[in-house]
Amino acid sequence: xxxxxxxxxxxxxxxxxxxxxxxxxxxxxxxxxxxxxxxxxxxxxxxxxxxxxxxxxxxxxxxxxxxxxxxxxxxxxxxxxxxxxxxxxxxxxxxxxxxxxxxxxxxxxxxxx
Amino acid sequence: xxxxxxxxxxxxxxxxxxxxxxxxxxxxxxxxxxxxxxxxxxxxxxxxxxxxxxxxxxxxxxxxxxxxxxxxxxxxxxxxxxxxxxxxxxxxxxxxxxxxxxxxxxxxxxxxx
Numbered sequence: 001x002x003x004x005x006x007x008x009x010x011x012x013x014x015x016x017x018x019x020x021x022x023x024x025x026x027x028x029x030x031x032x033x034x035x036x037x038x039x040x041x042x043x044x045x046x047x048x049x050x051x052x053x054x055x056x057x058x059x060x061x062x063x064x065x066x067x068x069x070x071x072x073x074x075x076x077x078x079x080x081x082x083x084x085x086x087x088x089x090x091x092x093x094x095x096x097x098x099x100x101x102x103x104x105x106x107x108x109x110x111x112x113x
Numbered sequence: 114x115x116x117x118x119x120x121x122x123x124x125x126x127x128x129x130x131x132x133x134x135x136x137x138x139x140x141x142x143x144x145x146x147x148x149x150x151x152x153x154x155x156x157x158x159x160x161x162x163x164x165x166x167x168x169x170x171x172x173x174x175x176x177x178x179x180x181x182x183x184x185x186x187x188x189x190x191x192x193x194x195x196x197x198x199x200x201x202x203x204x205x206x207x208x209x210x211x212x213x214x215x216x217x218x219x220x221x222x223x224x225x226x
Contacts (some may be wrong), residue, residue, distance in 0.1 A: 100157075103157070
């Protein structure tokens with residue numbers, strides 16, 4: 001069993017839709033959680049990070065963490081064609097540096113006009 | 114403000130050969146982490162360098178080695194290349210070894226034939 005499981009999709013939605021991306025994890029040592037966006041032929045770009053359970057909002061993006069269920073989500077409101085990319089969840093353990101992250105396999109999102 | 118730069122962007126090598134990939138961190142960053150991203154997968158942590166020393170290592174064989182220079186730039190070396198080493202190699206930089214967001218470069222695409 002992988003430490004981090006992410007639904008690979010692909011996911012195709014119309015412009016303006018609300019998108020929900022999800023990851024589950026098995027290791028309770030994970031204490032901080034991130035979402036990255038990766039465009040084709042580019043490196044991952046940090047979208048959101050959080051260190052605790054609950055919600056964190058930034059513009060059209062909301063990250064949700066439920067440590068009791070070992071489940072994290074990213075919601076994208078009013079999705080745009082420019083949101084089309086691969087979305088990666090990533091997690092880090094307490095006691096180790098931020099540099100050592102465990103990633104999900106990514107969800108490919110396409111937003112069509 | 115230059116971000117993380119990696120060279121070369123693409124590389125084709127033959128099985129059994131050796132390869133060196135290079136990374137310059139984002140201005141102000143002193144820590145470099147290397148990741149391997151196979152096609153359709155999330156990045157996997159290889160190792161992290163801080164103060165010119167390897168600080169953490171993922172589950173990669175000794176064929177993978179690295180170096181960090183006094184100007185914080187870094188190299189990733191892979192010996193005795195295997196077909197399975199074909200992947201996108203990502204460099205990420207951050208400040209210190211604590212909780213500091215990773216900034217990724219656009220990677221080096223290595224193809225082993």
